Amino acid sequence: MENITTSVELKKAIQVLEVDQYVQGQDLKAQLFIIADSFKAINILKSSVKDIVSSPFLIDTLIGSAVSMATGYFSNKLLIGVSGKIIKKFLGPLLKFGVKKVVTHSPISIKSIGQSILHLFSRNKQSPTQL
DSSP, rough: OOOOSSSSHHHHHHHHHHHHHHHHHHHHHHHHHHHHHHTHHHHHHHHHHHHHHHOOHHHHHHHHHHHHHHHHHHHHHHHHOOOHHHHHHHHHHHHHHHHHHHHOOOOHHHHHHHHHHHHHSSSOOOOOOOO
């Protein structure tokens, strides 16, 4: 900064500093409104939902859980079937729990087995060649 020697230079320097202070104050107010808006409940909820939806780990976990529950349910229905004998009713939940546990702890291997089964069914049948 230059040395101020006259009262005119002092007034100009004060005016420059007042303008800088006003601009900085306006920037600070704008930033305060942005921060206050981000703390509103709806905006917090929106950002949380956006983070949840964009998380691939959570989506994989939800899909794995849904698959494990479905396989447990269908294995239980398969074991019990239409007749509901006491032994089947007792073993059904145990089988359901076991299948759920296996599917939950090894989703990658279940996924690869499922893909190979789908690959077998979707494989184009080759027509026999004529001799």
